[in-house]
Amino acid sequence: MVKLSLIQFAPEISNKSGNLKKIEEFCKKSQGDIILLPELATTGYAYPNTESLLPLADKLTQNQEIVKYFQDLASFRDSLIVVGLPEVSEQEGKVSLFNSVLAVDKNGIVEVYRKLHLFGREKKIFTPGSQKPPVFSFRTYKLSLLICFDWVFQELFRLLSLQGVQVVLHSANLVLPWCQRSMIARALTNGLFIATANRIGREREGLDELTFTGGTQVVSPQGELLGALNDDESILEVEFDPAQADKKTIGTNNDRIKDRREDIYKLEWVVKSSHDWEDLKKMAVKAKSNAYTPYSNFPVGAAVMDDRGFIYGGCNVENSSYGLTMCAERSAIFSMVEDKGRKIKKMVIASNSGVYPCGACLQVIAEFADEAEILILNNNGDEKRCRLSDLMPHRFSKLDLT
Structure with missing residues (x-):
């Protein structure tokens, strides 16, 4: 309520x-x-x-x-x-x-x-x-x-x-x-x-x-x-x-939604994606500020946009049993999944120095994206743009199980 x-x-x-x-x-x-x-x-x-x-x-x-x-x-x-x-x-x-x-x-x-x-x-x-x-x-x-x-x-x-x-x-x-x-x-x-x-x-x-x-x-x-x-x-x-x-x-x-006749009529936004990146960056930076990092003092925030245009944020959460630590990227993706999102379109990762995702996070990203645009952001606002295929060119995926 x-x-x-x-x-x-x-x-x-x-x-x-x-x-x-x-x-x-x-x-x-x-x-x-x-x-x-x-x-x-x-x-x-x-x-x-x-x-x-x-x-x-x-x-x-x-x-x-x-x-x-x-x-x-x-x-x-x-x-x-x-x-x-x-x-x-x-x-x-x-x-x-x-x-x-x-x-x-x-x-x-x-x-x-x-x-x-x-x-x-x-x-x-x-x-x-x-x-x-x-x-x-x-x-x-x-x-x-x-x-x-x-x-x-x-x-x-x-x-x-x-x-x-x-x-x-x-x-x-x-x-x-x-x-x-x-x-x-x-x-x-x-x-x-x-x-x-x-x-x-x-x-x-x-x-x-x-x-x-x-x-x-x-x-x-x-x-x-x-x-x-x-x-x-x-x-x-x-x-x-x-x-x-x-x-x-x-x-x-x-x-009211499923009965629409999209074979006859359709509505869509005309505005392109530049504003989407700003929204993602803002969400990632905000998530980073909420990170729980008492052991490494290395806060990370992530924001992911799914193919519906929804944006989800996540931060890293550390644990005294180090193996239980959750990365920001996976935190954001799991929030997306909980809300029935199944396909990643774009992602922003914000950290002090502008680090790339770890291998475990890349594997989870690959689960929900055939390809995805990824932006890496540091404290100075410097950006590095790449694609999932750049970071994980020979990935193992669900296609390998068929």
Whole structure:
């Protein structure tokens, strides 16, 4: 079971410090394992142009003050906090402003998602995101992130369902009346839990006054409303079992996924794999920080991506009986197998000096990969890329048993 806290409130335009204080108060009252806040919760919504919002935007890297602020809040109840905020990024001298959500736990950044579908005047203020919504694990739950107007594009929900997502966390600043009703259909047809944290209040945008609709809610894979708010400042607390989203059947003879006619129609992500490597590196480095190495003081972290696009992390765990030590690579692979993954696509191994897998780990990798891309990473960020066939050209495999 997971406890989910959705915070509905009215951020004040340009009052970042006041909004953060109010967010902190709400988070400390919340009982959830996951705390979900609205879109642009730190700054408010209605800004006339990029320049007016830019001073309030944050870089979203681990050492930034805003990240540490939410990391400390997440530590209060060992929770995952998902919060909408403006993100500034500079690459090759170009400054971009994104409408983003930050997912953070007690260890720091878990994911950042940049809004793909900008609404109305947002197109004049923000740069649209260019990467697919992240799919990630928190404890045993598979989650993804969306922002406000993303709700219109039903392809996203089906693709996330195909990737095994159980819960979609949707941060919003809704001013139109349709989203909440539509989410019932999105949840039902895709077999997902969908949690929408909307804001309330009013803001002026030029000559127009925006009224935010509230209606924060959680919908089950059966299209049932598990909880909803009206238009007041409040916290919606909902508890449910995310594993219910794994059951895609309808009645006794139909399945929402297996009954698709892929001989006639098909959906797939267009975005290529560069973002996948960044996700893998981030997971491997994070896993390395959790390694248990009291005897060798040689921490290793690994991250593996299977052919479904799921990513699993693992670290080395040592034992006073040395032969019982578990390597990071095998730890990550066994997590994949436990989640029904059977084919390795890519792997990242992070260590202080950038070491290759041992023979035992190579043999286990070969069990679940005819071929796989492997990236070796050291503390300086130096990378070495190779393939399984480079490291194990004459391997023994299950083919030798036939």
